[in-house]
Amino acid sequence: MDMNQYLSMFIDESNDHLQSLNENMLQLEGSPEDLGIVQVIFRSAHTLKGMAATMGFEDLASLTHKMENVLDLVRNEKLKMQDFIFDTLFKSLDALETMVQDITEGGEGKADVSSIVASLQAIESGEWTGGTAPVAAVNQSPSTTTPSAVELDEFQYSVLDQSIAEGHRVLYIEVLVSEQSQLKGVRAYMVFDLLERSGEVVKSFPTVQDIEQEKFERSFSLYYITTKEAQELEKGIMSISEIESAKVIQLDQETLQQMTNQVAATAEVEAAPVPAPVVASPEPSSSSQEESKKPAATKAAAPKQAAAPSRTIRVDIERLDVLMNLFSELLIDRSRLEQLASETGNNDLSDTVAHLSRVSTDLQNIVLKLRMVPVDTVFNRFPRMIRDLAKTLDKKIDLVITGAETELDRTVIDEIGDPLVHLLRNAVDHGVESIAERVAAGKPEMGTVNLRAFHSGNHVFIEIEDDGKGIYRDNLLRTAVKRGVVTEEQGAKMSDDEVNQLLFAPGFSTADKISDISGRGVGLDVVKSKITSLGGNVTIHSTPGKGTNFSVQLPLTLSIIAAMLVRLGSEKYAVPLSSIVETAIVQREQVRNIHGNKMITFRESLIPYLSLSEVFGVPDFNDADEQETEIVVIRKGERLAAVAVEEFIGQSEIVLKSMGTYLPAIEGISGATILGDGQVALILDPNAFIK
């Protein structure tokens, strides 16, 4: 079978599972006693193992398998989670991620994981601390041709051994359910039901629970103690419908021993420490029957749960791009139609166009949403990363994420991960101080790194703020001069903010010690250029002793936005609605001159007043000549500003158009759009007006 068509699905799903594993492991670290989380982790690992095995990625499957073994011990309360186990499991997750990454890049997902496997095995066998070592392992594999091996622990082995000695029949039964069976779980239950009427199941593989939830392929096997004849049982099992075959082998002490030895000879050492005894008595007991029936009662519902189908489809991003472009064309025509309809005054035409507008607005919302992805898809791996970093650096750090639901265009999301990783590492390594330094500075031991995302205008801002030592101008300047980034004279003239931006200069490092966390400062300039290439920007604000704030501004790259159209003389401009707080009218005398800046009072606070006609040099309008001026109050984050215009035209959906590659970037203009009358209007970039 050609697996390639499933490969992308496998990669996506593997990443999902790895993500959920990471998240749950972090959660578990917070509350190591919560076995519910262990169950969730175990299931994820199990699914991942199954998928990897199906796709033929054996290294991936075998590592997951080892993890699963350790998790199995934990969920059965045979092992307590401890730091060493967490670290090893986290390391395993990293290795798995690397493998999946390799597969994504066309590799075969191979990796040298021998040290991790060794650690996992040590945990499994209890050798890792010399502490409470579980009882030595016994592994059972009745026959090499058997697809599913049944592990027996020492206790179960001795039960079987004893039963044989006492003259009971010990049977090894392997049942194969028909391929056509829709109700494998039910058929299996019927087999168990039949068996438990006349004996006792000591051990089954997969576990009874898994079998009930249909978590088995087609076959299951079990050890069974009874007084009945093997042949009689075989006939009984075969009489259950949809059972394809039943192999019943009677074991004596010698064959039981043989099976054990066979496994011991194989290299794979699997451990199953002392379990809670299922049933001590070799005799069939009524209590054990009831016990196994209880979970069976819930079984009817289980298959339905497992069969819940996926309700999503994956679409090539390029198709969405084409859809978007086509829709943009449609929108321009719609604006034109609206204008024509209002000019001709034909009612039928107007009605139809109005309907068309409504439909296309709905369509537009859907098309836009298709491309948007919450930043959470990037943020979700950071808690894990910060945890590891903090551990390595011996710092205490609390990562506070806000606005993870903020949505960004898929193409931006794909690119922004690495720069953010770098900035976060930087904050943890260079920003937050060591515990001792923090205590000395009178700060709490636990450092805080805030990761915030929010919308503003056509942009999404992502801020990384730490409460660490901040940037000291003198230190930074001295380094900059030493590295030849600036001369002493240049540096002396620079404002604090300008000095801070020097961090992004190529070849810069302020850390006295070079660490492997955020490197030699080769990174920040790369971060800057990456963000710039995405059409964004990054700035630093810092208060010495209090902390540093890196603010990354990213374009939404939405090609359609809601905007307010305004007029200044003969010129029309579009202001993105998302950054408008409100519109108002101010009298000339309300505009005050404070320290050379024009300000107005707005809602009890002073905000800057900007004359757009002055900034853009509008030839046929000047707000200074007006007694009353319309203003648009715009916002960037928390800060507000008033922009004076001549007149509001109204609200409209506009299509963002690039102005081509010829014109250099113009401050205050983020692009152009085509209005209903065919004219081009420029789109304001409100963020450029608020510094």
Place this chain on the structure above:
Amino acid sequence: MEEELKVIVFKLGSEEYGIEVDKVQTIERMMPITRVPKTFSFVKGVINLRGVVIPVIDLRGRFALPETEYTDQTRIVIVGVEDMQVGFIVDSANDVIDIKRDAIDSPPEVVGGVKARYLRGVAKLEDARLLIMLNLNEVLNKSEIVQLESIEG
């Protein structure tokens, strides 16, 4: 080899200029131009050319020739170089001619006030007209615009 070249001919003042026909996308009559603030004086703004926003420059201004009023004859020649589209405002454009490649001589230092670097050469036409062939890559060279800006500023 007698290689023929198809050339669009347009006028700035009394001079005739030529651009290879495959670099020219369309020739448009004058249309409303949206002014773009805070840019070079010869950038007249942007136009909507069938749904595409294209910057328009006054070629007179670009060559530091005196700019004139637009007339009925004024045309916008839309040229495309690589993925860049720009409109040139010219005094008139109404001819397509074939010239022989070897009829193009390397340019003299200054032709009609236009620096030689913007020129690919001068073609002598049969009726003794001179056709100045533009070097589009240089005309649209942005790094030079930045220099120009700093001189102006």
